[in-house]
Amino acid sequence: MLKDITIGQYFPGKSFMHRLDPRMKLLLTVLYVVSLFLVPDFWGFLVIGAVIALVVASSGVSLKVVFRGLKPLMFIIIFTAFFNILYGGGEPLFPNISWLAWIKTEGVRNALFMIIRIILLIMGTSYLTYTTSPVMLTDAMERIFRPLKVLHFPVHELAMMMTIALRFIPTLIDETDKIINAQKARGADFETGNIIRRAKALIPILIPLLISAFRRAEELADAMECRCYQGGEGRTRYKVYSFSWRDWAALGIMLLAMATIILFMIF
Amino acid sequence: MIKTEHLSHAYGVGTPFETAAIEDVNIHIEKGDYVGIIGHTGSGKSTLISHFNAILKPTSGRILIDGRDLWDADKKTRIQTRFDVGLVFQYPEYQLFEETVYKDIAFGPKNMGLSAAEIEKRVEKAIHFVGLKPSVLEKSPFDLSGGQKRRVAIAGVMALQPKVLILDEPAAGLDPRGRDEILSRIRDYHKETKSTVLLVSHSMEDISRNANSILVMNKGRCAMHASVPEVFEHADELVQMGLDVPKITRVFISLQEKGYPVSRNVYTVEQGKAELMRLLQKGGDQNA
Numbered sequence: 001m002l003k004d005i006t007i008g009q010y011f012p013g014k015s016f017m018h019r020l021d022p023r024m025k026l027l028l029t030v031l032y033v034v035s036l037f038l039v040p041d042f043w044g045f046l047v048i049g050a051v052i053a054l055v056v057a058s059s060g061v062s063l064k065v066v067f068r069g070l071k072p073l074m075f076i077i078i079f080t081a082f083f084n085i086l087y088g089g090g091e092p093l094f095p096n097i098s099w100l101a102w103i104k105t106e107g108v109r110n111a112l113f114m115i116i117r118i119i120l121l122i123m124g125t126s127y128l129t130y131t132t133s134p135v136m137l138t139d140a141m142e143r144i145f146r147p148l149k150v151l152h153f154p155v156h157e158l159a160m161m162m163t164i165a166l167r168f169i170p171t172l173i174d175e176t177d178k179i180i181n182a183q184k185a186r187g188a189d190f191e192t193g194n195i196i197r198r199a200k201a202l203i204p205i206l207i208p209l210l211i212s213a214f215r216r217a218e219e220l221a222d223a224m225e226c227r228c229y230q231g232g233e234g235r236t237r238y239k240v241y242s243f244s245w246r247d248w249a250a251l252g253i254m255l256l257a258m259a260t261i262i263l264f265m266i267f
Numbered sequence: 268m269i270k271t272e273h274l275s276h277a278y279g280v281g282t283p284f285e286t287a288a289i290e291d292v293n294i295h296i297e298k299g300d301y302v303g304i305i306g307h308t309g310s311g312k313s314t315l316i317s318h319f320n321a322i323l324k325p326t327s328g329r330i331l332i333d334g335r336d337l338w339d340a341d342k343k344t345r346i347q348t349r350f351d352v353g354l355v356f357q358y359p360e361y362q363l364f365e366e367t368v369y370k371d372i373a374f375g376p377k378n379m380g381l382s383a384a385e386i387e388k389r390v391e392k393a394i395h396f397v398g399l400k401p402s403v404l405e406k407s408p409f410d411l412s413g414g415q416k417r418r419v420a421i422a423g424v425m426a427l428q429p430k431v432l433i434l435d436e437p438a439a440g441l442d443p444r445g446r447d448e449i450l451s452r453i454r455d456y457h458k459e460t461k462s463t464v465l466l467v468s469h470s471m472e473d474i475s476r477n478a479n480s481i482l483v484m485n486k487g488r489c490a491m492h493a494s495v496p497e498v499f500e501h502a503d504e505l506v507q508m509g510l511d512v513p514k515i516t517r518v519f520i521s522l523q524e525k526g527y528p529v530s531r532n533v534y535t536v537e538q539g540k541a542e543l544m545r546l547l548q549k550g551g552d553q554n555a
Contacts, residue, residue, distance in 0.1 A: 182362035185354040187378030207364035
């Protein structure tokens with residue numbers, strides 16, 4: 001049941017998108033989001049739509065997956081649309097129906113605009129995580145933020161912490177499932193009773209989970225020390241990233257799209 | 268006692284990761300039997316046993332406990348089934364959480380809503396079954412050794428006094444002495460309480476020494492379900508499934524193939540010893 005969570009999921013593959021340098025993908029995502037917020041009218045979305053169509057086509061991850069990921073965000077999307085309609089101006093959309101007078105053309109236009117913007121935003125960022133493994137992503141962040149080291153910002157340590165945290169999410173979910181089942185087998189009941197009873201019912205899950213998290217942390221620390229981990233100083237990499245023609249081509253397309261949108265803004 | 272009809276279970280239904288864990292399993296487990304469940308890793312053993320106490324819901328098919336359909340009944344009956352069918356998962360020591368061993372073993376009986384006196388009786392009985400001294404009852408379960416923790420966790424399920432006790436590799440990761448100790452405790456429990464026991468194990472030796480019948484799982488299906496001699500007769504098929512027969516059986520099969528007049532149906536060292544003695548006796552008689 002806990003395994004159904006798909007936010008930030010990674011789908012292994014060898015597509016064009018998968019083979020892009022993670023640093024470039026991160027940069028492209030930033031450019032994509034900036035362009036999305038620069039879009040002045042509906043025509044601009046066509047450009048962004050073309051970009052995302054290219055991304056979908058070259059990623060090997062079907063659109064269905066994205067739409068499944070949108071489901072839990074439906075509430076936010078509807079909420080946003082509702083308030084845009086409520087505060088929009090213009091002429092009433094249904095002049096003959098009195099109780100629908102609050103729906104005005106400008107409001108509906110704004111609502112649609114926001115919905116498209118949110119969906120495109122989620123799609124773009126989703127494809128980043130679909131095609132980039134968490135380890136590569138944190139690796140890329142470490143590279144990009146490396147200049148902050150001058151200010152004594154612990155870039156490597158933060159990246160390592162993120163990598164470890166991401167790595168252990170599925171493990172801990174698995175473990176939680178197991179513990180829940182084991183306590184259920186002894187007749188534990190998590191579903192009935194008032195809030196206090198239910199909170200108390202969580203103790204048999206949380207304590208074993210905490211203990212096992214500490215045990216894993218200790219084992220991991222030992223394993224890292226056994227392999228002479230001493231922090232980021234002087235650490236070399238197994239995977240050395242380098243930009244290829246793919247990265248420059250992708251950047252070119254993104255910059256072209258951005259330029260077009262800026263032209264839309266001016267004229 | 269436990270019966271399944273076309274039982275199937277798939278994980279991740281409706282996602283690209285959908286996989287069938289068990290398919291069309293039809294078995295019948297008799298009351299009072301000691302069943303060994305063997306199968307290669309990923310053959311569906313754990314998925315199968317998680318159905319018997321309603322932890323997992325079948326994708327299709329039925330499970331009947333004492334003739335009653337488990338998923339036809341209301342939720343209360345289903346919870347009651349968890350007390351009738353006690354399930355000890357792999358590495359059960361990771362589920363301990365209470366301050367004292369006593370409280371942890373009492374967790375199950377408390378959930379059953381028993382009186383304090385009855386709970387005390389059950390805890391004492393359970394601790395006796397797993398062979399721990401009553402003095403550990405006041406200790407913290409986290410101060411015990413690995414083998415002791417394992418026994419406390421098993422006692423926690425035995426205290427439910429289930430009609431069926433299912434254990435998923437209860438001896439995994441223990442030293443040989445701990446293994447033998449735990450398995451002989453379970454054997455005693457089976458004899459004394461006349462309950463049905465299901466033991467999942469990778470060790471053919473453990474199965475042949477303890478079980479009366481064997482259930483072989485292969486690729487999500489029940490490949491065989493018969494008495495110990497009947498199953499181990501199919502040594503070649505078992506090897507094909509990535510399983511084996513007990514080492515002592517292999518010795519006697521090789522002996523027979525080398526031309527010695529011994530039986531192939533030897534599954535424990537004791538039986539092997541008797542068979543060799545019989546052979547020597549016969550040889551002696553011939554010489555005389």
